[in-house]
Amino acid sequence: MNLHPAFVHLPIGLLTLYVLFEVVPFGRWYPRAAWEDIKFFLVAVGGLGLLAALATGQLAESSTMARAARNVLRLHKNFAGLSTAIFGILAAAYLIRWIFEKHADLLGPFAADFSFVRDAANVVLKRRIAVPMALAGFIALSITGALGGIIVYGQNVDFMTKFVYSLFFH
Numbered sequence: 302m303n304l305h306p307a308f309v310h311l312p313i314g315l316l317t318l319y320v321l322f323e324v325v326p327f328g329r330w331y332p333r334a335a336w337e338d339i340k341f342f343l344v345a346v347g348g349l350g351l352l353a354a355l356a357t358g359q360l361a362e363s364s365t366m367a368r369a370a371r372n373v374l375r376l377h378k379n380f381a382g383l384s385t386a387i388f389g390i391l392a393a394a395y396l397i398r399w400i401f402e403k404h405a406d407l408l409g410p411f412a413a414d415f416s417f418v419r420d421a422a423n424v425v426l427k428r429r430i431a432v433p434m435a436l437a438g439f440i441a442l443s444i445t446g447a448l449g450g451i452i453v454y455g456q457n458v459d460f461m462t463k464f465v466y467s468l469f470f471h
Contacts, residue, residue: 303357303360303361304357304360304361305354305357305358305360305361307357308350308353308354308356308357309354309357309358309446309449311347311350312346312347312348312349312350312351312353312354313347313442313446315343315344315346315347315350316343316344316347316348316351316384316388316438316439316442317439317442318343319340319343319344319347319388319435320435320436320438320439322336322339322340322343323340323431323432323435324432324435324436337395337398338399340395341392341395341396341398341399344388344391344392344395345392345395345396347388347392348385348388348389348391348392351381351384351385351388351389352385354381355381355382355385358378358381362374362378370451370452372470373448373451373452373466373470374452376448376469377445377448377449377451377452380441380442380444380445380448381445383441383445384438384441384442384445387434387437387438387441388438388442390425390434391425391426391431391434391435391438393422394421394422394423394425394426394431395422395426397418397419397421397422398419398422398423398426401419401422443461444465447461447462447464447465447466448465450462451465451466456470
C-alpha cells in the first residue's frame with residue numbers, strides 16, 4: 302500500500318499558506334494577529350509533514366510505477382530534498398527565535414553563549430531573506446508536486462506537468 306499520497310498534501314497546503322503569510326504583509330492590515338506564531342506553526346508542522354512525505358516516498362520508490370520513470374523520480378527526490386531543506390532552515394530559524402524570545406530561561410546560563418545562534422536565526426527571518434527563501438521553497442515544492450504528478454499520471458496531465466517536463470526533459 303502506497304501511503305505517500307496521504308502524507309504529501311497536508312504539508313503542501315500548510316507550506317503554501319505559510320508562503321502566502323510570509324510574502325504578503327498581512328501585519329500591516331491586521332497588526333494585532335500573532336503573525337510570527339502563525340508562520341512558525343505553519344512552517345514547523347509543514348516541515349515535519351515534509352519529513353513524513355520523504356519517508357513514505359522512500360517506501361513508494363520501490364513500486365513498479367516508480368521504476369518506469371527513473372529520471373523523473375530522481376529529479377522529484379532532488380526537488381523534494383531541496384524543498385525540505387529550505388523550509389527546514391526557515392522552521393529552525395523560527396524555532397530558535399521562539400526559544401530565545403519566549404523560553405530563554407530554559408537555556409539558563411548558556412543563553413549568552415548561544416546568542417550567535419539567535420543572531421543567525423534573526424538574519425534568516427529578516428524580510429529580505431525570508432521572503433525569497435519562502436518563494437524558492439514554494440517553487441521547489443511546486444516542481445516536486447508536478448514531477449510527482451508526472452510519475453503517477455504522465456507528463457501530459459495538465460499545463461503544469463507539461464511545462465515542468467519540458468523544462469527538464471526536452
